[in-house]
Amino acid sequence: xxxxxxxxxxxxxxxxxxxxxxxxxxxxxxxxxxxxxxxxxxxxxxxxxxxxxxxxxxxxxxxxxxxxxxxxxxxxxxxxxxxxxxxxxxxxxxxxxxxxxxxxxxxxxxxxxxxxxxxxxxxxxxxxxxxxxxxxxxxxxxxxxxxxxxxxxxxxxxxxxxxxxxxxxxxxxxxxxxxxxxxxxxxxxxxxxxxxxxxxxxxxxxxxxxxxxxxxxxxxxxxxxxxxxxxxxxxxxxxxxxxxxxxxxxxxxxxxxxxxxxxxxxxxxxxxxxxxxxxxxxxxxxxxxxxxxxxxxxxxxxxxxxxxxxxxxxxxxxxxxxxxxxxxxxxxxxxxxxxxxxxxxxxxxxxxxxxxxxxxxxxxxxxxxxxxxxxxxxxxxx
Amino acid sequence: xxxxxxxxxxxxxxxxxxxxxxxxxxxxxxxxxxxxxxxxxxxxxxxxxxxxxxxxxxxxxxxxxxxxxxxxxxxxxxxxxxxxxxxxxxxxxxxxxxxxxxxxxxxxxxxxxxxxxxxxxxxxxxxxxxxxxxxxxxxxxxxxxxxxxxxxxxxxxxxxxxxxxxxxxxxxxxxxxxxxxxxxxxxxxxxxxxxxxxxxxxxxxxxxxxxxxxxxxxxxxxxxxxxxxxxxxxxxxxxxxxxxxxxxxxxxxxxxxxxxxxxxxxxxxxxxxxxxxxxxxxxxxxxxxxxxxxxxxxxxxxxx
Numbered sequence: 094x095x096x097x098x099x100x101x102x103x104x105x106x107x108x109x110x111x112x113x114x115x116x117x118x119x120x121x122x123x124x125x126x127x128x129x130x131x132x133x134x135x136x137x138x139x140x141x142x143x144x145x146x147x148x149x150x151x152x153x154x155x156x157x158x159x160x161x162x163x164x165x166x167x168x169x170x171x172x173x174x175x176x177x178x179x180x181x182x183x184x185x186x187x188x189x190x191x192x193x194x195x196x197x198x199x200x201x202x203x204x205x206x207x208x209x210x211x212x213x214x215x216x217x218x219x220x221x222x223x224x225x226x227x228x229x230x231x232x233x234x235x236x237x238x239x240x241x242x243x244x245x246x247x248x249x250x251x252x253x254x255x256x257x258x259x260x261x262x263x264x265x266x267x268x269x270x271x272x273x274x275x276x277x278x279x280x281x282x283x284x285x286x287x288x289x290x291x292x293x294x295x296x297x298x299x300x301x302x303x304x305x306x307x308x309x310x311x312x313x314x315x316x317x318x319x320x321x322x323x324x325x326x327x328x329x330x331x332x333x334x335x336x337x338x339x340x341x342x343x344x345x346x347x348x349x350x351x352x353x354x355x356x357x358x359x360x361x362x363x364x365x366x367x368x369x370x371x372x373x374x375x376x377x378x379x380x381x382x383x384x385x386x387x388x389x390x391x392x393x394x395x396x397x398x399x400x401x402x403x404x405x406x407x408x409x410x411x412x413x414x415x416x417x418x419x420x421x422x423x424x425x426x427x428x429x430x431x432x433x434x435x436x437x438x439x440x441x442x443x444x445x446x447x448x449x450x451x452x453x454x455x456x457x458x459x460x461x462x463x464x465x466x467x468x469x470x471x472x473x474x475x
Numbered sequence: 476x477x478x479x480x481x482x483x484x485x486x487x488x489x490x491x492x493x494x495x496x497x498x499x500x501x502x503x504x505x506x507x508x509x510x511x512x513x514x515x516x517x518x519x520x521x522x523x524x525x526x527x528x529x530x531x532x533x534x535x536x537x538x539x540x541x542x543x544x545x546x547x548x549x550x551x552x553x554x555x556x557x558x559x560x561x562x563x564x565x566x567x568x569x570x571x572x573x574x575x576x577x578x579x580x581x582x583x584x585x586x587x588x589x590x591x592x593x594x595x596x597x598x599x600x601x602x603x604x605x606x607x608x609x610x611x612x613x614x615x616x617x618x619x620x621x622x623x624x625x626x627x628x629x630x631x632x633x634x635x636x637x638x639x640x641x642x643x644x645x646x647x648x649x650x651x652x653x654x655x656x657x658x659x660x661x662x663x664x665x666x667x668x669x670x671x672x673x674x675x676x677x678x679x680x681x682x683x684x685x686x687x688x689x690x691x692x693x694x695x696x697x698x699x700x701x702x703x704x705x706x707x708x709x710x711x712x713x714x715x716x717x718x719x720x721x722x723x724x725x726x727x728x729x730x731x732x733x734x735x736x737x738x739x740x741x742x743x744x745x746x747x748x749x750x751x752x753x754x755x756x757x758x759x760x761x762x763x764x765x766x767x768x769x770x771x772x773x774x775x776x777x778x779x
Binding site: 131132133134135137140141143144145147148150160162165215244245247248251256 | 479482483484574575578579581582583586605606607608609610612613616617620621622623624630633
């Protein structure tokens with residue numbers, strides 16, 4: 094039934110082989126000796142990821158090498174990538190903060206948007222974009238990875254919300270999702286890209302909220318704290334500039350937020366520009382420095398991606414034509430070009446379930462309970 | 476990929492020539508000649524009609540959408556290009572194809588619910604053990620090399636609706652023609668847009684007088700209207716675009732076809748395939764399919 098030639102033989106291969114194994118199983122994780130392992134049906138997210146990765150092919154999307162079905166487990170073997178954005182950002186905070194050079198940020202963003210445009214034109218929503226899921230090869234190519242929450246959105250038979258109640262890791266979750274929108278669009282991915290852009294520049298998540306847990310009745314709570322973090326920088330969303338706002342399920346929650354907090358946050362407008370300028374200053378980005386600066390074009394791009402109203406938010410296609418990319422010379426397909434010094438390789442672990450590469454709470458795939466599949470995101474290096 | 480049929484695994488791996496398909500089936504037959512002579516089965520299309528009816532029954536209580544049923548039918552076809560039907564339990568395979576298709580088409584059903592429903596329909600053939608279905612799902616995914624995204628003609632149909640100013644009756648008829656094409660090998664032989672155009676031509680040119688809500692009668696109305704010189708009419712219309720005969724709607728369609736780069740010969744071939752489906756349909760007997768399959772599964776212990 095399962096294909097032969099497999100995990101065992103691969104792990105005996107010489108050390109030159111580096112594979113990323115994603116083990117999509119948990120209940121039948123063979124850790125309990127003697128327990129008979131049962132087929133329980135695969136999770137919808139495993140099915141989606143396998144089907145999508147099999148179909149997709151783009152320089153900025155992770156390349157699937159092979160899927161091995163064996164011993165009631167599925168191993169998705171991907172091309173090995175040495176780095177990811179989370180690790181790169183982390184590297185720049187140590188031993189002290191030193192900003193990522195502006196041309197590198199520009200190359201990362203361009204490649205990232207290219208990959209996203211490919212996904213969106215193929216009717217694929219990623220729904221879990223965050224630095225940990227953006228892989229980088231040693232030659233500086235960006236690969237969008239982890240399609241475990243991705244799905245097709247061409248004329249869905251059911252509303253997107255009814256399929257998965259919670260999508261996108263909390264810090265990167267778009268306001269329309271926080272407001273409980275039943276229908277959403279590729280704009281949710283663009284919000285996350287905006288957050289990633291901000292994080293590349295400031296080396297910290299721009300909206301680092303705390304997630305409210307789902308209660309025992311499995312109702313999805315209003316993410317008050319996360320919404321507050323956004324409001325603190327962007328000001329309160331307004332019906333005048335976001336006409337759909339008042340009909341959002343959590344609109345009354347948003348209003349109660351206004352009543353219960355001190356009003357200082359709410360009466361001013363967006364402070365994104367202030368945030369951006371101090372970020373450039375702290376990072377030592379300047380037009381006279383050797384590292385260069387994302388400048389005012391960078392701000393304009395960021396503000397269009399962090400637009401409250403999803404229908405006005407910039408699309409991947411529009412972003413690629415933004416002056417941030419069209420001005421200021423060619424963009425390298427190698428984000429490390431001209432960069433001195435090396436980034437450390439990703440930590441290769443046997444069981445990597447910590448917060449760095451594992452899913453943050455609230456992003457657990459809400460598949461049907463028939464499967465017990467959870468990503469163990471296992472990386473083996475022999 | 477998902478939007479691009481030309482780059483899809485469906486086009487690259489699941490599109491066969493007629494000869495190739497014959498070879499594949501001949502190969503499967505060669506491997507198990509004994510079973511073939513011991514367990515004769517009805518014409519593949521009659522079996523497909525039976526499977527389709529079973530899938531619809533299974534989907535009914537879960538109010539499954541047609542697209543998921545269509546995907547399940549394609550999975551069945553793909554699976555049986557790799558496996559001899561006489562070595563499988565068709566009821567298990569079809570339940571599994573349904574379960575998997577529902578997940579892929581984003582209308583998932585719980586495995587226990589699917590098994591429960593299937594047991595309600597075919598108690599002799601489906602065990603209460605969900606692991607059986609899980610195991611079969613593994614086999615199905617493996618045989619299909621995880622290539623689970625299926626491009627359907629329904630999409631082309633709705634995309635062309637405005638361009639060809641199709642009426643809702645014509646759309647409904649074309650839709651049911653597309654439903655019917657899953658009963659043939661056409662999904663393995665032609666790209667979805669060719670099928671969609673065939674369905675549109677059939678709907679616009681033949682237009683049976685009363686498209687019925689009941690599948691049986693609808694088909695025979697369509698079949699007879701296609702047989703009674705209709706085919707000739709269409710072929711004439713296609714080849715003679717200056718002719719004064721056909722009504723404006725058909726002229727418009729013919730004009731559109733001439734400008735598009737659609738393979739007209741493939742479209743005509745599909746139409747003929749459909750006509751012969753409707754002819755063979757007259758021999759269909761649910762009882763005989765059920766008995767032959769039942770005998771095969773029981774005597775070979777395939778349900779174990």
